[in-house]
Amino acid sequence: MDYNLSETELVKLFIEKKDERAFTLIIKQYQESIYWHCLRMLGNHADADEVTQQVFITLYKKLHTFKFEAKLSTWIFTITSNLVLNYIKKRKIKAFFGFDDLEHDISDNSDIVQDLDNKMKLEKLKSVLQKLPEKQRQVFILRNFDDLSYEEIAQITNTSVGALKASYHHAQKKIMELMKNE
């Protein structure tokens, strides 16, 4: 298989010929951006890993419905954002009923992030981002870390550009306040 295929060709190859190698190449192309988005949104590796896997499993099932009207990256981020927000809801419900394992995120982060400096960075990032409401956090991360345009974020979150700008502005102000103490 030609490894220099465009993502549109990879998607067509997977849909039309069920080529698993094409799907693996799509995973390799997007795994890092999806994982980092999930990690920033969720704050720990175990949850980020789980949701990243769920994103690609969903993608495997739903890729045949992709219409090539939007960019594949936007479509994948839409799936990711929905799964992340659903995961946060489930986590809140679990926490409410006392089923959430509070210990697991610390131990799992220590497995994946090996040196102390990186562990501290991750903890600080988590302490700042997790204080934002989910929707604001989502907009802030998509804009600030994933470098997406407001038009793309509007497609992903199904929100108007004006509302997104306001949301981002509020998030930035809160972040400024929180970062002053760091």
Place this chain on the structure above:
Amino acid sequence: MNNDLFIKYYDNQLNDQEKAEFEAKLKNDQDFKLAYDEFLVIQQKLKNFANIYINDNYFVTLPVRINNRISANNKKLKIVKSAIAFSFTVVVVFFISLYYFNVSPDKIITPTNTNSFIAESISTSQQQEQQNIASNINTNTNINSEKNTSTSKEKIVTYSALESDDVELAEQDVDDFINNYQSVKIINIGK
């Protein structure tokens, strides 16, 4: 107040005129520039927090783990589909057999029709027993005919006995038959 402006400039939300005014102020107003530099330091600090190095091996093994999960899901899906197909087949065969053996649904015991079903079963078993006795008579005595009279509790049994022993045997069997009917007429019509 400045923060709002800094955020808009940093996020490229200012129009050309506002942008030009902002940049002019940065050049001319030292305090404004210091405040904006402080804003940029915080932004850089945040980006630095997000710049985390994780175990390289994670992204090497991730596609393999995803593909393994997809394969496992596909296997589970096949099992579920097979189970659904099997259950559907069983249900279809059941209903076809109900139709084929002409068993009406009210013959199926349910909590509402249990009593009627038992009553019907008893009457069926009694009829079966009577038929058995009649067939016994047949084997011994060549019964010629068996008629129901106008009342269902009366039975007329006619037989032809060739020998006297046969008559006795027939009468013994007919005794059992009598127990099941209020009135039985036995007529030996001879040869």
